[in-house]
Amino acid sequence: MTRPVANITHHSIMYAPKCLVIVSRQDYIDTFRNCLGIIYTVWVENMEVPLETLVGNLLGCVLVPPAGGPQVRFSIGANDRQALQPPAAPPLPVTQTSIHMLLRLLGIHNAVTLWCAVMSEHKVLLVSLAAARLAGACRALAALMFPFRYAHVYIPLLPAGLAEVLATPTPFLIGVHSSLKEEVPELLDVIVADLDVGSLQVPASVNVPRPSTRLLNSLQAALALVLQPELKSADCAFAPPPPTASPPHLLDKEIRAVFMRTLAELLQGYRQASGDY
Numbered sequence: 001m002t003r004p005v006a007n008i009t010h011h012s013i014m015y016a017p018k019c020l021v022i023v024s025r026q027d028y029i030d031t032f033r034n035c036l037g038i039i040y041t042v043w044v045e046n047m048e049v050p051l052e053t054l055v056g057n058l059l060g061c062v063l064v065p066p067a068g069g070p071q072v073r074f075s076i077g078a079n080d081r082q083a084l085q086p087p088a089a090p091p092l093p094v095t096q097t098s099i100h101m102l103l104r105l106l107g108i109h110n111a112v113t114l115w116c117a118v119m120s121e122h123k124v125l126l127v128s129l130a131a132a133r134l135a136g137a138c139r140a141l142a143a144l145m146f147p148f149r150y151a152h153v154y155i156p157l158l159p160a161g162l163a164e165v166l167a168t169p170t171p172f173l174i175g176v177h178s179s180l181k182e183e184v185p186e187l188l189d190v191i192v193a194d195l196d197v198g199s200l201q202v203p204a205s206v207n208v209p210r211p212s213t214r215l216l217n218s219l220q221a222a223l224a225l226v227l228q229p230e231l232k233s234a235d236c237a238f239a240p241p242p243p244t245a246s247p248p249h250l251l252d253k254e255i256r257a258v259f260m261r262t263l264a265e266l267l268q269g270y271r272q273a274s275g276d277y
Contacts, residue, residue, distance in 0.1 A: 020036060020039060020055070022035065022036065022058075026064055027094075028084065029094070031082060031084065034080070034082060035054075035058055035076055035082075038054065038076060038078050038080050039051060039054050039055070039076075039078075041078075042054060042078050047078065049077055049078050053077050054076045054077050054078060057075070057076045057077045058076045061074065061076075062074045062076070062084075064084055064086060065084075065085075065086060066086065067086045067087065067088055068086065068087070068088030069085075069086060070085070071083055071084070071085035072084045072085065092146065093139070093142065093143035093146055095139060095140055095143045095252055095256065096249060096252065097136075097248040097249050097251075097252050098136035098137065098139050098140040098143075098252070099140040099143065099144065099252045099255050099256055100248045100249075100251045100252040100255060101133070101136055101137070101140070101248075102114075102136070102137050102140040102141070103223065103227065103255060104227075105133070105137075105195045105196075105198055106193060106195065106198050106200065107198055108220055108223045108224060108227070109220070110193065110198065110199075110200040112216070112219060112220060112223070113200060113202070113208060113210075114141065114191070114193055114200065115141065115144050115259070116208050116209060116210050116211075117191050117202075117208045118141050118142075118144075118145065118150070118173060119145060119148075120208060120209045121152065121171040122171060122189075122191055122206060122208060123166075123171055123172050123187070123189055123190040123191065124141070124172070124173050124174070124190070124191050124193070125166065125172075125174055125175075125176060125184075125187075125190050125191065125192045125193070126138060126173075126174070126175040126176070126192075126193050126195060127175075127176050127177075127178055127181055127192060127193065127194045127195065127196075128175070128177070128178060128194070128195040128196050129177070129178045129179075129196055130195075130196075131157050131175075131177065133195045133196075134156055134157050134175030134176070134177070134195070135156040135157060135175065137175065137193075137195055138154065138156040138173055138174075138175055139156070141173060142154065142173065143256070144256065144259050146256075146260070147263075150173060152170055152171040152172055152173065153165070153168060153170060153171070153172035153173070153174065154172070154173050154174075155172070155173075155174045155175065156174075156175045157175050157176075157177065158174050158175060158176050158177075158180075160177075160180055160183075163176075163180065163183050163184050166184060166187055166190065167187070178194075178196065187203075188203050188205055189203060189205060189206055190203070191203070191206060191208070211262070211266055215262065215265060215266060218262070219258065219259070219262045222258045222261075222262075223255065223258055226251065226254045226255055226258060227251070227255075229242075229243045229245070230242050230243065
């Protein structure tokens with residue numbers, strides 16, 4: 001069964017800036033970014049293509065095939081060439097540099113605690129002055145759960161005026177802009193991470209389960225070696241030249257590999273209820 005790739009919400013007022021927002025259940029962020037970029041370029045350069053035509057083509061002419069189906073090539077009507085091909089199985093989440101950003105902002109200890117909180121279905125609230133940081137951090141935490149999927153309330157950027165959502169009794173992973181922090185009611189069961197100052201507040205009434213001491217120490221040590229490779233030779237009498245730091249997108253993959261190895265070790269023997277977690 002095919003289905004539309006996206007819905008577009010168009011909010012406009014005469015003589016006021018206009019905003020196009022793509023809303024979709026499909027995880028094609030790069031494709032959506034390309035489409036919005038094409039629409040913006042057509043508008044800025046006054047090309048002879050009505051914006052309504054581009055939007056209509058995107059909504060009505062682009063159909064996503066079922067998982068594992070053939071590649072679909074399409075154009076939204078501005079001489080562009082794009083393609084979609086859903087994988088046969090759920091792919092690895094695309095994180096680019098968001099996981100590296102999360103550890104850089106919060107530090108190893110706080111990031112690991114936050115990961116444990118999300119894995120154990122606690123309420124997690126992220127705060128930042130940058131919407132991009134909030135979106136990236138939420139995506140990073142959800143990706144670090146792989147092969148599990150986050151199944152609760154997931155709002156990377158909570159709209160203004162909807163602070164009451166934070167009073168929900170169910171677990172959530174929500175980002176809030178710092179300008180709205182004072183409007184957020186005091187919540188006694190919510191873990192709050194401020195991405196801008198690197199702080200993590202865990203209420204006294206909240207108990208975050210953690211892996212065994214051995215596994216936790218191993219995870220933190222492995223992350224330290226990825227982020228600070230010079231530690232491997234710091235105590236050598238004749239230390240070699242410091243290693244060249246990997247670019248952020250490679251560090252992101254290395255950090256993910258550490259968490260995946262930890263999950264694999266954590267879950268091995270689960271049929272025997274090893275009780276390691």
